[in-house]
Amino acid sequence: MDEKGKLRNPFSGLNVRRPAQEGSRDVGDVHAVPFVLEAKDVTRPTVPTWIRQAEAEAVNAGFPYGVVIHKLRRANVARGRVHFGIRTWTRVRLVLGLSAREFHDRYRFTFSVRGLDTGRWYATTDVERFAVLLADVRAVTNFL
Template sequence: MANPNKAKGTQWESAVRDYLNAELGQVDEYGKWLDPYDACNVRRPAQEGAADVGDVHCVPFVLECKNVARPSVPTFLRQAEVEARHAGFPYGVAVVKAQRLNVRRGKVHITVTTWTRVRLALGMTARAFADRYAFTVSLRGLDTGKWYATTELEGFALLVRDMRARRNAP
């Protein structure tokens, strides 16, 4: 791959995909899918150009993965939400690499609106939701469009597991 930044981004997307597949029990101890046809497998879709569908699909989320020195989280979140709509997914989040840390320490950012929608889908209070998934909130000025919540990829994996369990409950 000629572009080193593209290579870094692809490596980060693959690391996120592989980590989530392992944490969600979608792969065996060798990293092979237990069921290659399972819609819940975490995948890196083909790029779609102008109608981009995100970097990683982790039902019910589209992940916009970024490996940058200076993150612009509100911009990444807007991009993630547009790409989630393109892909037909209900939620878009941004996953930013925490420099020099393990993949599970990657930062998962979610808009306050999406945070509320997910919390209500799980039927949880704000405090219980924040505590269970270790969310912290960043309030940036008076513009609520720039507010977001953050957890680590480890907490996000638990959130995805709980969302999927609720969806599959009788």
């Protein structure tokens, strides 16, 4: 988009878009190359389950990363949270060439550790920081 919010190229694959649903081979709610976003707006979060869903949908869509964007009830969308599975968090960090501390600090991640099963662990940032991360990933992977 340009500074006035007009699309520079409406056919660009880099535009954030909502794909048509694919039924049993769902491809996620929103595509923001290279991420598939699984959007949630519920009162009782089940983040590890959502992350598994987002990661499966990213595979279905042919995208490298699946994350969850969770709108908080009675809050502006900008206050939403973006959840990464630990494996996805690590893969994105390595693409950016950042240490765990640098990645954590730059994007203000918090971590949830649920028991000994690392499949239930996840990292969370806010929508604003995710937008910065998205731009950074696109820049270093030559998506732009």
